[in-house]
Amino acid sequence: MGKTLKSSTSNRRRFLKATGASVAALTLAGCASDDAGNGGGDSGGDSGGDSGGSGGDTGTTTGTPEQSVDEVVIGSNHPLSGSLAATGVGMSNAIKLAAMRKNEEGGIESLDGAEVTVIEGDNQGAQELGGQVSEELLSEGADVLTGCYSSPVTTAATQVAERQGVPFVISIAAADNILQGRDFNYVYRPQPPARRLASDYADLVPTVIRDGGGTIDTAGLFYINNSYGQAIRDSLREFLPEQDVEIVEETAIEFGASNANTQVSRLRSADPDTIIATTYVAGGVLLAQALQDQDYRPPYLTASASATFTDDDAVSDIGEFANGVLDNNYALNPTVDKTAEVRSQFLDNYDQEFSASVGMSYTAAEVIIQAVEEAGSVDPDDINEALKGLSYEDHISAMGAIEFDDQGENVNALGPVNQVQDLSVKVVYPEEYAEAEPQV
Amino acid sequence: MGHLVTSVAPLPLQGGGLGRFIDPFAQFLTDITNLEPVLLQLLAFGLLLGGVYALTALGLTMIFGVMDVINFAHGIFLVVGMYSVWLVSETAGISPFLGIPIAAAVLFALGVVVHILTVEPIIEAPQQNQLIATLGVLFIIQSAIEILFTPDPQQVELSLGSVQVGDVFIPLGQFYALVIALGTMLAVRAFLNRTDLGRKIRGTADNRDGARYVGINVRRINYLTFGIGAALAGVAGGSIALFQRFDPFTGETYLINAFVIVILGGLGSFPGAFVGGLIVGLIQVFGGYYLPGTTAQVLIFLLFIGTLLVKPEGLFGGAEA
Numbered sequence: 001m002g003k004t005l006k007s008s009t010s011n012r013r014r015f016l017k018a019t020g021a022s023v024a025a026l027t028l029a030g031c032a033s034d035d036a037g038n039g040g041g042d043s044g045g046d047s048g049g050d051s052g053g054s055g056g057d058t059g060t061t062t063g064t065p066e067q068s069v070d071e072v073v074i075g076s077n078h079p080l081s082g083s084l085a086a087t088g089v090g091m092s093n094a095i096k097l098a099a100m101r102k103n104e105e106g107g108i109e110s111l112d113g114a115e116v117t118v119i120e121g122d123n124q125g126a127q128e129l130g131g132q133v134s135e136e137l138l139s140e141g142a143d144v145l146t147g148c149y150s151s152p153v154t155t156a157a158t159q160v161a162e163r164q165g166v167p168f169v170i171s172i173a174a175a176d177n178i179l180q181g182r183d184f185n186y187v188y189r190p191q192p193p194a195r196r197l198a199s200d201y202a203d204l205v206p207t208v209i210r211d212g213g214g215t216i217d218t219a220g221l222f223y224i225n226n227s228y229g230q231a232i233r234d235s236l237r238e239f240l241p242e243q244d245v246e247i248v249e250e251t252a253i254e255f256g257a258s259n260a261n262t263q264v265s266r267l268r269s270a271d272p273d274t275i276i277a278t279t280y281v282a283g284g285v286l287l288a289q290a291l292q293d294q295d296y297r298p299p300y301l302t303a304s305a306s307a308t309f310t311d312d313d314a315v316s317d318i319g320e321f322a323n324g325v326l327d328n329n330y331a332l333n334p335t336v337d338k339t340a341e342v343r344s345q346f347l348d349n350y351d352q353e354f355s356a357s358v359g360m361s362y363t364a365a366e367v368i369i370q371a372v373e374e375a376g377s378v379d380p381d382d383i384n385e386a387l388k389g390l391s392y393e394d395h396i397s398a399m400g401a402i403e404f405d406d407q408g409e410n411v412n413a414l415g416p417v418n419q420v421q422d423l424s425v426k427v428v429y430p431e432e433y434a435e436a437e438p439q440v
Numbered sequence: 441m442g443h444l445v446t447s448v449a450p451l452p453l454q455g456g457g458l459g460r461f462i463d464p465f466a467q468f469l470t471d472i473t474n475l476e477p478v479l480l481q482l483l484a485f486g487l488l489l490g491g492v493y494a495l496t497a498l499g500l501t502m503i504f505g506v507m508d509v510i511n512f513a514h515g516i517f518l519v520v521g522m523y524s525v526w527l528v529s530e531t532a533g534i535s536p537f538l539g540i541p542i543a544a545a546v547l548f549a550l551g552v553v554v555h556i557l558t559v560e561p562i563i564e565a566p567q568q569n570q571l572i573a574t575l576g577v578l579f580i581i582q583s584a585i586e587i588l589f590t591p592d593p594q595q596v597e598l599s600l601g602s603v604q605v606g607d608v609f610i611p612l613g614q615f616y617a618l619v620i621a622l623g624t625m626l627a628v629r630a631f632l633n634r635t636d637l638g639r640k641i642r643g644t645a646d647n648r649d650g651a652r653y654v655g656i657n658v659r660r661i662n663y664l665t666f667g668i669g670a671a672l673a674g675v676a677g678g679s680i681a682l683f684q685r686f687d688p689f690t691g692e693t694y695l696i697n698a699f700v701i702v703i704l705g706g707l708g709s710f711p712g713a714f715v716g717g718l719i720v721g722l723i724q725v726f727g728g729y730y731l732p733g734t735t736a737q738v739l740i741f742l743l744f745i746g747t748l749l750v751k752p753e754g755l756f757g758g759a760e761a
Contacts, residue, residue: 081583081586081591082591082689083591083689085586085591086590086591086592086593086687089590089591225733225734252733252734254734254737256690256692256693257693258489258680258684258693258694259489259611259614259683259684261485261488261489261611261725262482262485262724262725262729263728265478265481265482265485265729266729269478281593282593282685285685289683290611292601292602293601293602293609293611294602294609295602295604295609313592317593317595317685319599
């Protein structure tokens with residue numbers, strides 16, 4: 001037999017078939033989503049468990065006062081299993097918490113106390129399931145939809161909602177093209193899209209560094225190689241030069257990579273003033289590990305729309321090296337009491353971290369509930385009209401009143417600057433949302 | 441923290457055209473001519489990554505080489521190895537290094553059980569049956585891990601850091617994995633070549649019917665082979681846990697790479713798996729440094745296709761005995 005246990009042409013053919021089949025199977029199973037990961041700018045989260053409300057049949061769709069409405073059904077389309085589930089479960093739980101809090105207050109007042117119910121669908125982080133799950137949720141009686149954490153999944157899921165004329169409030173999904181250029185009438189996004197996040201980075205982070213006496217003339221980009229990472233990269237290319245920051249290096253990492261050694265070698269060679277990371281949680285952890293392994297850290301380690309440096313668990317895993325990292329991303333508003341209250345309630349109910357991603361999902365659910373309250377109806381068109389005219393201030397995200405433009409984007413969306421200080425993520429800029437002074 | 445690397449790979453910015461792909465190769469040749477220090481660093485990273493890849497492919501190539509079974513569960517076996525090391529380290533306070541042989545033992549037992557329950561009953565059926573069965577095992581175990589430990593990533597509390605040799609940084613976690621890969625490969629080869637049981641396994645791999653005629657208990661050999669293949673996955677997974685966070689889905693990327701490596705190196709060949717792993721690792725690292733985006737993956741699959749066309753049996757594959 002020699003060195004080879006067995007080798008034959010037929011065997012090889014079978015093995016090749018299997019290899020192809022394995023890739024296909026894993027992909028179909030949604031286990032190898034290219035957009036998977038932990039949500040920074042792009043993804044959302046998964047939820048586990050059941051609805052926050054009473055379940056059962058859906059609310060009737062009527063705007064006429066003579067027909068009673070017992071419940072309002074929110075369809076949550078998130079990855080409840082698969083590689084995105086770690087964050088996705090928390091996001092769906094946040095939607096259930098928003099429903100629970102509303103029900104504890106007596107339900108939808110304008111609908112005589114109708115209860116808010118959440119039904120969940122598991123998209124597994126797989127693009128091909130995004131639309132299917134939306135269909136299923138609607139067939140189960142959802143009056144309004146939310147999701148999906150991953151941009152490709154959200155692209156598919158929103159298409160179904162638009163076609164069926166049912167409002168869809170995006171929980172998290174950053175890719176610009178989900179809304180732009182699609183002429184949607186029923187889809188809304190409270191969070192800042194990729195272009196806005198990158199624009200906010202260019203406006204805010206260099207300001208923080210320069211105000212602190214630092215210098216930032218050059219940057220190296222480290223991004224996840226998918227639509228989310230590329231969208232942020234493209235916008236940074238556009239906005240950074242306007243702030244006199246030259247990009248001297250760009251390097252991408254694939255989802256599922258085992259390390260970031262090569263990428264850090266490139267960045268180390270270019271030696272920029274700052275490295276800007278745009279990654280899911282795992283990618284940022286790999287970056288930090290490779291930087292430490294190569295004993296290298298630029299003067300300013302920063303991130304734009306990266307999940308890693310707003311995730312307490314990831315920051316804890318990275319350890320001291322994470323301290324000082326500046327990251328612009330959507331954030332919880334630490335200056336309002338409601339944030340602490342919701343966080344505490346979330347921890348009590350779900351024993352999970354209430355991260356910025358989870359908080360953004362909570363905000364999306366509140367936007368839906370508020371729109372239904374203002375519509376006084378569960379008719380999709382009534383809710384849609386309410387969303388168009390909505391101005392919602394009583395939320396926990398670090399941004400102004402949520403108001404949507406013609407494309408469904410939140411005109412007051414903001415990606416403030418967070419900084420890791422003493423292994424805790426704190427909002428440091430702009431001042432109106434800051435809970436700590438930036439340390440440069 | 442001196443900056444020892446002087447070469448700067450071309451910035452893959454908006455520039456298009458053929459130059460986008462030619463320039464990196466020109467840069468690579470220039471760096472070789474100038475003996476740029478970065479080349480040594482990249483070589484080290486490539487060997488380390490390749491060693492890990494090779495380790496993940498050993499069990500897969502063994503099970504296929506002996507049993508003709510395409511084991512889709514191999515990826516999740518890797519993950520079980522990771523969780524085993526993490527679990528004994530977290531709960532019993534045992535060193536993660538000592539956790540690796542424990543992971544191997546756990547995986548051996550799991551492999552035998554999986555074989556008895558799912559593969560053995562259909563071992564003579566068309567190959568796709570075993571393929572589907574092991575795919576089912578993958579999903580069942582993956583879901584079980586997700587339920588037991590949540591999908592949250594886990595991490596072994598071990599900070600190995602790196603050592604600097606001249607201008608070259610060597611991450612110790614990956615270095616230990618490479619050493620373990622080499623040691624494991626040599627140990628398994630010695631077992632196969634120098635023990636009676638190993639010779640029976642090789643005989644069964646050569647000709648299952650012939651093995652039966654000469655009195656080899658092929659059924660027992662199947663148990664052993666599947667168990668050893670799974671144990672190898674345990675060693676690989678345990679080694680990966682030394683330096684990488686993991687979750688129930690971490691095995692998927694490694695599984696796909698392992699398939700490529702097994703084909704590249706030759707079905708059933710341990711040296712082939714090792715060399716194939718190193719080739720893939722080196723291409724990923726050098727390609728990642730010099731080529732735009734993740735074009736290195738394209739190179740790997742071009743080599744893969746080229747191997748199939750020029751040497752279909754793989755680099756170390758031989759004619760069937």
